[in-house]
Amino acid sequence: MTWWFPEVVSTYGVQIDRLFVVILWITGVIFVLVEGALLAFLIRYRRGASTRAMYIHGNVTAEIIWTVIPALIVTYLAFASQRVWAHIQGPPPPHQMELEVVAEQFAWNIHYAGPDGQFGTADDVETINQLHLPVGQVVLVRLKSKDVIHSFFLPQFRLKRDTVPGITGRIWLQATKTGQYEIVCAELCGLGHYRMRGFVTIETPEAFAAWLKQAKAEQAG
């Protein structure tokens, strides 16, 4: 039983969690201060304790202070966000592997290019709802959709990207540990949206290669 994030298994997932915690601290402090002031004023200045209100229309200095401080905070947050964003969404680091995910109502078709490195050729390996990834390698994922918008959501990777018909999306990821996880569809795609579930297996590069070879053999047979 946990009331926090699921386990994190991608490199940039750690950065996203860290940014979340920074924002949680900042907003948490503001929350406590504002709610505290609200409660304190309601008690201290209730009718019984404060018979005549102060006649005041404002204070320019005070208003400048509470304009500038939030402005500084959001400037900091914008820079902090942009740094992580550029890392995740900018040009991907050199990748060792590329694969294609083609979403449809209500399944994930996973395509591996095979030895020739080209998609759409005879040596491709295709699976349905079974995504295998080698740990530690940078993997480039091309995202497509056959029918409506779906969203490729790997909670433990802190990764989400819509698959949009007519557009090929590109994202990258790098797993940090082996294990079994799930693919969630995060964009409403019809009546079977809730059961559009896939499985992610992160394994050692050797185990991955063996799996790919076996999948290829099964496909041929």
Add this chain to the structure above:
Amino acid sequence: MSDTPHESADHTMGFVRQYIFSTDHKTIGLQFLFTSLFMILFGGLLAMLMRWQLGWPGHPLAFMGKLAPNGMPGGVMVPEYYNMLFTIHGSVMIFFGIIPILVGAFGNYLIPLKIGAPDMAFPRLNMASFWLNPPAIMIMLAGFFMQGGAAAAGWTSYAPLSAILGPGQTCWILSVLLVGTSSIMGAINYITTIINLRAPGMTFFRLPLSIWALFITAIMALLATPVLASALIMLLLDRTLGTSFFLPAGLVVDGVALAHSGGQVLLWQHLFWFYSHPAVYIMILPAMGIVSDILPTFARKPVFGYHSMVYALATIAVLGFLVWAHHMFVSGMNPTLSTSFMVATMVIAVPTGVKFFNWLATLWRGSIRLTTPMLHACIFLSTFLVGGLTGIFAAAMPVDIYIHDTYFIVGHLHYVLFGGSLFGAFAGITFWFPKMFGRMMSDRLGQLHAVLTFVFFNAVMFPMFILGIGGMPRRIYDWSQYAHLSHFGPLNRMISVSAFCLLAAQGLFVVNFIWSLFKGRNAPENPWESTTLEWATPSPPPHGNFKQTPTVYHGPYEYSVPGAKADWLPQHQQSSP
């Protein structure tokens, strides 16, 4: 121009002209009020069905088996029906609940009274803007009786899904088109009225902040709604005439290739959010205005920083048009473009912060009376704060990658639209009830309702942040199959039970409302000893509002003026009573 409908003011009007096809802004305001309260209750009931399914996935609810034999055969919900429920819940709450209660009801009722005018500038246009609503509601709900049921693509109706679902989706489009037309008519009327019909002495910077908020809201509605209307018409054409605005080539649905080509899927999202993000501000600015009227009244103190409150409203409105694509950070849109939308979104925190601190400073050194409307206004401050702060998480693009389309967003939007808009509406209703109906509501029952609603609201919505952080996607019929969510059973059931209590607590409001309508203590002209013009005429005000047009001498919040005997100085009186 407003004179013609009042020529017959002294005649007795027939029942139909007086109560049904009325051109009196007060009657139209009350028509909006009753309709939207009813629709909010209906939308709430739909939410209860969703909470039943989420709390106890797949458990039968016997009586629903009879009420909705297709959606819940034998009382067990089917996934399509769940999709219809959240689609219609969201659409009803936004288009027939919150917008019409804040803009339609309070806008119509308050604008002429607060600016010292006898009626709206265009009374017949006003009547038409209300009467587009009942057919719009009926058309949307008629979807439930169509082949395949009601619209089920979410209130956002993303194409291509919204282009390929059944005829219920066409009902949804037509309904929203009608209600959008109603919004545009209302907006033209509000803007014209506020510019042209202000009483002598009522300068722009003597307008109550509620009127400023409605004025700016009307400008936003006028600029944004036509964009939604065009998008809806394009979607309608894609569905009916085979155009391809939103449908690219090569779509294969259910094994059948569609004969569309050349469309852009993301175009819908850009057009939809170009309306719907401003719409969020359309749903919150009037509530901010209402709260800005109520806090000074019950703190017996001028509002702190009146001018910066106005500039903050205007800044929020302008920025509100520049942030639409923050709903699209993971849509596949160019990631560089996202940065500019993030910056604009974060900047909104600054004027919103100004408003918050000014509200707090209004309470500081006041003499506070915690009446029911004041309690709702303070709850607005406390819950809308959470809505605003959680928005910062969603604005930070990397964090949004993870929380987008999860329950974190569901929690966030409900803290804004219930915690903000609806508590603002409760504050407004309990504040102006005496003016509207000439009777006082029960304060004790009202306070009990406010406190229980506050407690249960938080018990429903706060745990949703935890679900979201845990990775639970929204719009999901059965979450229990996912391994990373398997421990959320108790939390989901706790939310569901709290939601049932939240609905039950609204019974107190209904009882108080109806009882007070008939049995409440008679309300004097100015029960709250408030300063603005609506309190300078009998409760309820007669047709034509004022016996003679008032003259305005002061700003709207002259409380506790030094040297005066009474602690309020009405706008229409030169010196204190």
